[in-house]
Every structure is written in C-alpha cells, then in structure tokens.
Amino acid sequence: MPDAKGASFLLDSPGPLVDALRRQGWRVIGPKLGQGAIVYEEIESAADLPRGLTDEQEGGHYRLREGDPDRWFDYVVGPQNWKKWLFPARQKLWSAERSKDGFSVESHEDEWPKTAIFGARACEIAAIEVQDRVFDNGDFADSGYTKRRAGMLIVAVQCARSAATCFCASMNTGPRAEAGFDVALTELETGGFLVECGSDAGAAVLDGLELADASAAQQQAGEAVSHKAAAEQTRTMPANVESVLRDNLDHPRWEEVAERCLSCANCTLACPTCFCSDVEEVNDLSGDHAERWRVWDSCFSLDFSYIHGGAVRRSTLSRYRQWMTHKLSSWHDQFGTSGCVGCGRCIAWCPVGIDITEEAGAIAAEPLAQEV
Numbered sequence: 001m002p003d004a005k006g007a008s009f010l011l012d013s014p015g016p017l018v019d020a021l022r023r024q025g026w027r028v029i030g031p032k033l034g035q036g037a038i039v040y041e042e043i044e045s046a047a048d049l050p051r052g053l054t055d056e057q058e059g060g061h062y063r064l065r066e067g068d069p070d071r072w073f074d075y076v077v078g079p080q081n082w083k084k085w086l087f088p089a090r091q092k093l094w095s096a097e098r099s100k101d102g103f104s105v106e107s108h109e110d111e112w113p114k115t116a117i118f119g120a121r122a123c124e125i126a127a128i129e130v131q132d133r134v135f136d137n138g139d140f141a142d143s144g145y146t147k148r149r150a151g152m153l154i155v156a157v158q159c160a161r162s163a164a165t166c167f168c169a170s171m172n173t174g175p176r177a178e179a180g181f182d183v184a185l186t187e188l189e190t191g192g193f194l195v196e197c198g199s200d201a202g203a204a205v206l207d208g209l210e211l212a213d214a215s216a217a218q219q220q221a222g223e224a225v226s227h228k229a230a231a232e233q234t235r236t237m238p239a240n241v242e243s244v245l246r247d248n249l250d251h252p253r254w255e256e257v258a259e260r261c262l263s264c265a266n267c268t269l270a271c272p273t274c275f276c277s278d279v280e281e282v283n284d285l286s287g288d289h290a291e292r293w294r295v296w297d298s299c300f301s302l303d304f305s306y307i308h309g310g311a312v313r314r315s316t317l318s319r320y321r322q323w324m325t326h327k328l329s330s331w332h333d334q335f336g337t338s339g340c341v342g343c344g345r346c347i348a349w350c351p352v353g354i355d356i357t358e359e360a361g362a363i364a365a366e367p368l369a370q371e372v
C-alpha cells in the first residue's frame with residue numbers, strides 16, 4: 001500500500017491497475033484503436049489498449065503503424081482528446097412540455113459515474129487545467145463540467161516518444177507531467193512501469209496492488225524517458241509569441257495563410273482547449289415539446305461572429321487571425337495562461353497542413369516595425 005503521495009513503485013503491466021480501478025467501481029476511459037486512429041473510449045481491461053501500435057504524424061498527416069508488440073504506449077495523441085468527455089460535443093440543457101397550465105421546464109444533466117481517464121498525457125492534463133479556468137471559474141461555473149471534473153481520476157502516462165508535430169516542451173506543458181494526476185505510469189525502456197502516486201485518491205487505487213518500491217536508479221530511468229521524448233521535439237513556439245501576435249495584427253503573413261486555410265474548423269474541433277459553443281432550440285411540430293441543446297461551435301464558422309445583422313469576421317483572414325491570436329496571445333489576458341498546450345493536433349489534423357508554430361515563427365522572424 002503506498003502510504004504517501006510522491007512515492008514510486010514498479011508494476012509489470014498496466015493490466016492490474018485497470019482491473020483495480022474497475023474493481024473499485026471506476027468507469028475507465030482510455031486509448032483504443034478506432035477508425036484507424038487512437039480514440040478515447042471506455043475500456044474493460046488492458047486487452048482493449050492499442051498495444052504494439054505507434055503513430056506517424058506530420059502536417060496534414062496521421063497514420064498508425066505496427067510497432068514493438070511488447071510496448072503499451074508508443075503512440076502519442078490522436079484526433080480526440082478528453083474534452084469529448086468533460087465538455088461533450090452535444091449536450092441537452094433543458095426540455096419543456098406544454099400542459100394545460102402552461103409550460104413546465106426541466107433542466108437536464110447527464111449521468112456521470114465516477115470515471116478514471118487512463119493514459120492522459122502531460123499536455124492533455126495541461127489542457128484540462130486550461131479548460132478548468134473556462135468552465136470552473138467561480139461565479140460563472142458550468143455545473144455539468146464541474147460535476148464531471150469532480151468525479152474524475154487521472155491516470156497519466158508519461159510520453160516515451162514525441163511525434164514530429166509535438167511542441168509541448170516549448171510550451172512548458174510536457175512531455176513529463178509533474179502534477180495534476182492521481183497516478184502516473186512511465187513505460188521503462190527495459191520493460192515494466194514506474195508508478196508514481198500523485199494524490200490520496202491515487203494511493204487508494206494503488207492499495208492492494210502488488211507493487212515493489214522503485215529504486216533511485218529506476219526513478220532516474222523514468223525521468224530519462226521524458227528527457228528523451230523532449231529531445232526529439234523539433235517544433236517550437238517562439239517565446240515572445242504573446243506580444244508578437246498582439247503587435248502584428250496587420251502582418252502580411254495573415255493573407256498568405258488565409259489563402260491556404262479552408263475555414264473548415266478541424267483545428268478547433270481537434271484542439272483540447274477550444275471551448276466555443278452554440279445553443280440550438282428544437283421544437284416538435286405540435287409546439288408541445290421544446291429542447292435546448294449546447295453544441296460545439298468554432299470561431300472558423302461564419303455564423304459564429306454574427307451580431308445583429310451580419311458576421312463581424314467575414315473573411316478567412318480575420319477568422320484565422322482571431323483563432324491564433326486568441327490561442328496564443330489574448331488568452332493570457334482572459335485566463336492568465338496560454339490557450340495552447342503544444343499537442344500538435346491542429347497541425348496533424350489540418351487538411352492542408354497549416355502549422356501554428358510555423359505561422360507564429362514567420363511573424364516573429366519578421367515583425368512589422370512598431371510606430372513610436
């Protein structure tokens with residue numbers, strides 16, 4: 001039994017941990033193979049994990065390949081992320097029924113069993129913490145989100161490799177998760193897992209597992225795994241991107257990228273921090289039943305900026321610039337942090353391979369002269 005958070009142990013495979021979670025009543029959501037990609041769905045045992053697969057990612061490119069059959073987590077992030085569960089793409093908010101006394105309105109909240117997310121990467125934990133600032137923010141807290149977040153346990157997996165699209169090291173969000181998890185696993189090069197206990201809830205889950213204490217050398221081997229993954233990253237975000245974008249709203253680079261951008265919104269849907277939504281009203285033909293739904297939306301859709309008679313951001317240039325400057329610059333003013341965690345999804349899942357690091361780097365390399 002781990003008696004303190006911060007303690008480290010050894011485990012042969014993730015199987016006993018998945019089994020322990022399920023025995024203790026946790027619904028376990030983890031990585032699975034689905035539609036040729038790694039997706040996040042409920043898993044029943046470690047046999048559901050996509051063991052032996054690895055991924056290949058580049059701008060506009062994602063492929064799964066056969067890898068070392070003994071490795072459990074040699075892929076990085078896929079098209080989905082945990083917001084699919086915490087901030088669902090379609091959510092019923094309330095429904096109303098007409099009766100002889102008028103309308104009765106019933107608010108709707110989905111059932112949320114206690115849920116463990118299994119295999120969250122450092123950048124994904126950082127993304128959840130970014131969304132916490134949006135949805136769990138005191139006076140304007142989203143009750144559904146806060147309920148789901150409170151009933152959640154995080155089992156992190158420390159990345160042992162980076163995809164070519166990853167740049168979390170330059171965003172200080174990875175590849176090693178230092179906090180924000182209940183349990184963290186590092187798959188060691190020699191086989192087996194280093195298990196870190198990050199909270200009392202994590203200690204309770206680990207209770208009853210046969211865990212050997214990790215030696216100092218084994219803990220160092222675990223840290224070396226993350227150092228290697230960090231060293232593999234070639235993409236970086238300019239350190240001064242926040243001020244560079246704020247000061248270069250008329251930079252000609254925006255026109256160049258707008259000529260390539262399809263305004264398809266894929267980047268915002270794949271992004272683990274994007275949170276824009278719309279509200280839809282649905283009635284039946286009789287007018288006796290009505291529902292209100294919240295659905296994901298995107299700043300790339302024309303209607304998103306519709307204000308009294310027309311859209312404010314009519315051009316692709318204005319929409320791409322809005323997305324990128326919000327992510328990397330004005331997000332700091334709004335939420336005190338960057339809106340980007342360097343996961344690289346918007347690069348891999350952009351159908352024309354637009355690369356946020358390349359766009360930011362081009363503007364940072366040749367900024368407009370500032371008027372004095």
Ligand code: SF4
Nearest residue numbers: 271340341343344346
């Ligand atoms: S902007 Fe791109 S790299 Fe940054 S968090 Fe979103 S999807 Fe990941």
Ligand code: SF4
Nearest residue numbers: 261262264265267350
């Ligand atoms: S940047 Fe790429 S993914 Fe995003 S809207 Fe433009 S074309 Fe679509």
